[in-house]
Amino acid sequence: MANSQKRIVILVSGNGSNARAIIDSCMTQAINGSVVKLISNVQSAHALEMAAQANIPSTCIDHKTFHDRDSFDIALSQEIDSAKPDIIVLAGFMRILSDAFVAKYLGRLLNIHPSLLPKYTGLRTHQRAIDNEDSEHGTSVHFVTPELDGGPVVLQAKVPVFENDTVDDLASRVLVQEHKIYPLVVNWLCNGRIALNNKKAFFDGQELPECGYASD
16 A cells, blocks of 8 residues: 555645644545645745654745746746655645646646635635625635636535624634545545546546535
């Protein structure tokens, strides 16, 4: 089994709670893979300390030291390639990636977004759900394509929105679900159960609907 394990690189900008969930799942063999490197674009990111504690190689590539997005993406790509990964996981990586970068890793690049895509792409998703008086909110794991938060969804999880919810209340409820579904989808990719083909997500060879594998 060890020889078939996939090599995973995680990109992160902040605390890295989803990165932690993936690392833990690899350690318990819930994911058929191992995290071989963690890369952050923020020197103060707590995720770098977390990686060190887990004995995972990590590095920071500060985007502020680059003149443009393309030069940053080239440096990032070189660092990724040095780890020879099978899969690249975005876990709260707060950078818009260039089309060339995405194209290079297309089909091997996953992201998790805190909304029920295609609803609420971009930022402030929890506040927007509250402002619009939504009855439900959630999170989506999707393949990354050049369109911002526009890649096909693999799996979603829904949570209720209560009348007196604050942004923190809703964010915490969504995060619980993120920690459940992201490792699951990463494992699917490790085991070849999901694939990206012609801008569509497939599970065991069957095209998934817009909302991904889980649907009501």
